[in-house]
Amino acid sequence: MTASSSPIIFLSGAGGGAPDLNVFRDGADDNTRIEVIRYPDWRHYVVNQLSADTLIKELAEQILAKVPQGPIRMVGLSIGGHFAYGIGLHLRARGREIAGFCAIDSFMFVSIAPSAQWKKRALEQGFELLRKRRFGEFADFLRSKFWRAWIRLVGDRLPLFLRALASARWLPSVLTSDPVVEGELSMRMLVRTTAPWLADLDRTPVPLEVPAVLLRTALAQGDDAAWRLRCPNIRILEIPGHHHNLFDPENVGALHEAFIAATEEWRAGHRVD
Template sequence: MKPRSLPLVVLPGASGHAPDCAPFCADPSERDRVLVLRYPDWRTHVDTGLTGEALVDTLTAEIMERLPQAPAVLLGVSIGGHFAYATALRLESLGHGVAGLCILDSGAITAARSAQWKARLVSHAADLLRRGRPGALALHARQLAWRGLFRLAGDGLPALARDYAMPLRRIGGIDPAFAEELSMRLLIRMTATWLQGLGAAPPCLRAPAALLRTRATVSNDDLWRRRCPDLRIIDLPGNHETLFEAENAAAVRAAFLAATAEWGQAAKPTNENRS
């Protein structure tokens, strides 16, 4: 089996938007091998009481239904890297072939702000100005306004979303940035504790793995080494917000193709269950 013929399962970042998948294809004809998974929207989060375990169950079931025989390469972007790791473990435990796991700039996920959040936001805003993108800057500002409002709710955000679902839905219909930011904040808040638990004593993934990351997430290298003993780390230019900009796309593509070139060789299902 040629490595490039393997299905590629993409787990996006918390926004739920899949990146442009062109960098992950050797040529345009490979786009049909890409399966992009979707996370539940915020209404589903609050209606079902989303948990990390339940999300992994859903992601695993969809992969096994849509790719019942073929071993797959899993690609997780940002928070999707953590979900992809947990899903890959589950697939291995069920005997479904995992050809490899590619983690794209996945740092630590917490419900609290990181220590560098102000500097990161200012840097991103300055970069949008430098690029001459006032529309993107205005959207960025609107997202930050909604994000600050949702952070004020703290751990009460899921209950607030449940109790005021109808008015929140109407606001989301007027401003898509509101609905996207609410989904993102709920996804992070409702899975943050579970995500942190993954790092306490992480099971080891048997499949090969690659961590493609910028300098912003270098502090998490040791975590990914503990999770994935067969790990290759490749530096990427840019930062978390500019990974897929035109000037960085070629580097992302080269890193992904180099990291996954040999993964098709050992992608055979196993019936061994993880203890």
């Protein structure tokens, strides 16, 4: 693989999916490929009893399939930033070069319990969608919050419950007809599986000495010191907005400009004009 054909690897937040990937390109004439890494669904966690270490290895194998040789560049959103750090350590140990790494609003967490003031933030997010008249998104938001609350009520019994579902000959119609509940279950199993691993990362952080950037909102400022322990060369820039609306029209322009400016050096040799 030549330098000009090397993609940028994107690791999403816990919910999976990807935003408009043009935010990571420098204008209409930049044809850089951006490859999205897929997270497993809830069945993979419960049927195969997937561990965090195995997950990182599986994600790394996806990246190696997309970049079989040459330098690797990664962008991680939210929990994807933590995965990119862990994958970077794993791939460097295997002799691969990590030429660039960018984490976007990847705040630290050590528990799967709801964060402080989550109700207040959820209300603000819901009212924001109504104010912008994004009614379809608001309906999805309500369904998501309903299923998330139900999953939290199930608590530690969730893996056992899902294991029974996975072995059943038929699934409840809600699981086959509503992608929101599928997404919430997969996200919850991803977070449950990786939360202890994430906590261990910062007990004895291993330096990833590569060109690194953290683009974060003001709320995540308290995690700067932890990121500097992980990546001694990291450059940290504050971006406007909140965690849930970084890619909304009022904030995506600033995110784009910050990303392009901060990553210019490690993108320069791999741009396709």
